[in-house]
Amino acid sequence: MTELERIRHSAAHILATAILRVWPEAQFAAGPPVDTGFYYDVDLPHRITPEDFARIEEEMKTEIKANHPFERVEISRSDALAMAERGELASLAPRDTPSRFKLDILQNIPEGETITIYRNGEFTDLCAGPHVMRTGNIGAFKLTHVASAYYKGDENNPQLQRIYGTAFKNKTEMEKHFTMLEEAKKRDHRKIGREQQLFHIDESVGQGLILWTPKGSIIRQELQDFIGGELRKQGYSQVFTPHIGRLGLYQTSGHFPYYAESQFPPLIDRETLAGLSSEGCSCAELSNRVTAGEIDGYLLKPMNCPMHIKIFDSQPRSYRDLPVRLAEFGTVYRWEQSGELNGLTRVRGFTQDDAHLFCTEEQVSPEILGCLSLVRTVLSTLGMTDYRVRVGLRDPDSNKYTGDPANWDKAETACREAAKTLDVPFTEEPGEAAFYGPKIDFVVKDVLGREWQLGTVQVDYNLPIRFGLKYVGSDGKSHVPVMIHRAPFGSMERFTGVLIEHFAGNFPLWLSPEQVRVLPINDDPMVIEYCDAIVASLRGQGVRCERDTSPDSVNAKIAKAEQQKVHTMFVVGKRDVEAGNVSLRIHGKGNLGAKNKDEVMAEIVTAIRTRQA
RNA sequence: GCCGACGUAGCACAGUGGUAGUGCAAUCGAUUCGUAAUCGAUAGGUCACGAGUUCGAGUCUCGUCGUCGGCUCCA
Structure with a gap:
């Protein structure tokens, strides 16, 4: 445990101490440190609201000021159980009712493991520790919000109140944290999406159903064109399939x-x-x-694979045809629980940049590597380096996985070996596999620290068997192909959402909805004519370009273009017209001075074509 | 789906039981300007929806829908 985690874990104990001073009947479950702070789960008839925070924080301050030492005591299992029965665990004093969650936790501690309790002042808790030396070591803390959580994360268990807070070594550190949080919220794709008119969700259309507005559609189309080009390089075949089956x-x-x-x-x-x-x-x-x-x-259709399988199966296949790589931007619909929906990142209708590869067993490894290299090309082109890789394996205790365990072993080995070739650390996570096979996922965090799965590569020995797929091998006999499911973006919706936050709405030139805006300084006919010629020329070369036609002042035109995050601005006045120049301004970089207009335009066209960052 | 909070103009917000407000955006008019907002005027609302309490409800109560934060889930 790091020092910060010790501070936060200790702060959780102090939170419990404070709550007990106000509500002595409170029953506590678990109170660990988390990424951004800490929480404690509590069962209490009184509903704690943010209005109670001031009162609880007062009690916490008192406990911190008292500077009680955190005292670690090893006790026997029977003593611990007796204390829990007397309600003394997670409590200030013995009580009429047992500490029931602590009792349950105790009963699940394996025999032979050391059991410890921690004390600060009157408060005693069952806890493995460690803690800071004294309560006074918590330099700064704040309760942040209250939520609810099922006991042990099981929805069949009762819901507890989860009180979240954060703690730091000192006030400066804490203020830094809250400032960063404020900054992060400004990048929220839901906020930028509305401000920049990238997408719209309309309740009369339905929850989790995305309306892509013109500007957002440009970004999506650019992404599709980008990946489409990569697919052609890798020998994929484009297909189209219906939305229902x-x-x-x-x-x-x-x-x-x-x-x-x-x-x-x-x-x-x-x-x-x-x-x-x-x-x-x-x-x-x-x-x-x-x-x-x-x-x-x-x-x-909840997924595209069965349709692609039917295309594969629509004609006899020989080993010479393999691998067959079928790609489609396929739209699927899933009834996600209403509480799970979130902007573009969790929706009910979305388009996967999907493909299914049908290959021989020998081809599995090289094909997985091909898929991984595609994902990496995508992420590196967009400058996304902050991701983690997860190898999802089957959970040995679950029966939701179909198919022959021997095939599962082969598929899992293939994924593990492929992941090793990425020079990125990865984690193996049992229980994260799809029901038909293991997978390699690329996971990124949003501005609020929540993780989202983007790219995925999945190995599947099962669906080909279920659908009776076959090909004729070099031995003249019939064989079952292996299938690889893969989507480098995951879904256009989620990827775009994450991308908006990644760029904070400041897209690179090739992705910018409006790439160039020409701002005439006045409406002198000579200036306007010159501006219009630039617009026509750029549009002729496929550049998304507009002229500002408002009667605003130059300053106002610039302010608006900057706020709308227009990538490149040409400010044009008489001086520029006479010299054959434009005054170049790039969003966020300010005035770059007068440049030859033909040279600047050529540079822009090149930057777009090469997808320069 | 569960727990909680929230829902007022396109957006951001104020309005604690007594005539629906502010800023930005929009529209109209004037202004023609050299690198982040020229001036003035106008328009915009079933206060999410439905019921109830009250002489009177944006405000209080209940229900529905939706949003947000967690939890659970995520082929």
């Missing part, structure tokens, strides 16, 4: 009814519905019969 397809793949609760409900045709209704079929019956496969219907 018959239920049977997803029954074969295993997505229905297994994932029914995270899908939009099936579409049943009108005649079937009318027939069932005249038979007096209830909704529950209908649902059961659809699930049982007795009634056919269509599903809004």
Whole structure:
């Protein structure tokens, strides 16, 4: 534990001390340090609100001022259990009711492990430690918000109140933290998305359904063109598939009814519905019969793989054809829980930059490497270096994974070996695999520190078997191909959301919705004519360019262009016209002075074509 | 989905039971300017939606929808 973590963990104990002074009946569960501070989970009939914070913080200050030492005591299991029974753990004094969460935690500590309690002042808690020496070592703290959490993270357990706070060595450090947080919030893609009119979510359209406005659509289109070019280099074939497919397809793949609760409900045709209704079929019956496969219907596609599988399977394949790489910007729909929806990063309809590679077993490793190199090209072009790599493996204790364990072993080994070739540290995480296979994920954090999975590469021995895919090998016999699912962006929505925050809305030239704005200093016909010629020339070369036609002052025109984060500005007055120049200004870099207009335009065209950062 | 907070003009916000407000944006008019906001005027609202309490509700109560923060989930 780092010093900061010790401070925060100790602050959690002081928080509990303070809460108990006000509400002695409080029952505490867990109170660890976290990335940005600490929390303590508490069960209490009184609902703690931010209005209570001042009072709790007062009590915390008193405890810190008292400068009690944190005292570590090793005790026997039986003594600990007895203390918990008397309500003495996470408490100031013995109580009528046992410390029930502490009792539960104690019972789950393996035999033979040392059990310790920590004391500060009157407060005693079951705790492995470590802590700071004295309560006075906490230089600065603040309660931040209150939320709720299920006990042990299990939604079948009761919900506890989770009080969040943060603590630092001193006030200066804490103020720095809050300033940084304020700055981070300014980059929030939801805020920038509205300010820059990049996208819109309209409640009459539906939760989690994105309307891409013109400016956001430009960014998305540029990203698609970028990746499309890379795919051609790597020998992919573009395909298009519909947004809905018959239920049977997803029954074969295993997505229905297994994932029914995270899908939009099936579409049943009108005649079937009318027939069932005249038979007096209830909704529950209908649902059961659809699930049982007795009634056919269509599903809004939750993923693209089954359709790509059918394209692969639409003709006989030889080992000479492999690998077959089918790519599509495929839009899928998932019924995410309403509380999970978030701007562009968690939505109900999204477009994956999807592809499925069908290959022989020998081709798996090189193909995974090809996919990984694509992801890295994408991330490095965009200057995104702050990500982590996660190898998702099956959870040995779960039965949600389908297929032969031997194949799982092969697939997991392939992923692990491929991840090693990235010169980036990665973590192996059991339980993070897809139900059909292990995967390599690229994960980034948003401005609020929440992690989002972007690029992913998944190895799948199972769906080809479920769909009975085959190819003729060099031995003349039939073989089952292996499938690789991969999406370097993950989804256009989430990636764009993360990208907005990455650039704080200041996109590089090639991605900028408005690349160049020409600002005439006055409306002298000579100046306007010159400006219009520049606009026409740039547009002719595919540059997104506008002339400011407002009657505003030059200063106002510049201010507006800067606020709208227009990448490049040409300020043009009589002096420029006479010299064949433009006064170049780049967003965030200020006035760069007069330059020859043809040279500047040529530089811009090149910078766009080479996707210069 | 669960717990909590919130929902007032395009945006940011004020309005603690008694006539719906401010700034920016918008529109109109004037201004023609050399690197971050020229001046003036006008317009814009079923205070999310629905019910209730009250002589009277943006304000209090309940329900619905939505947003935000967590939790759970994320093929």
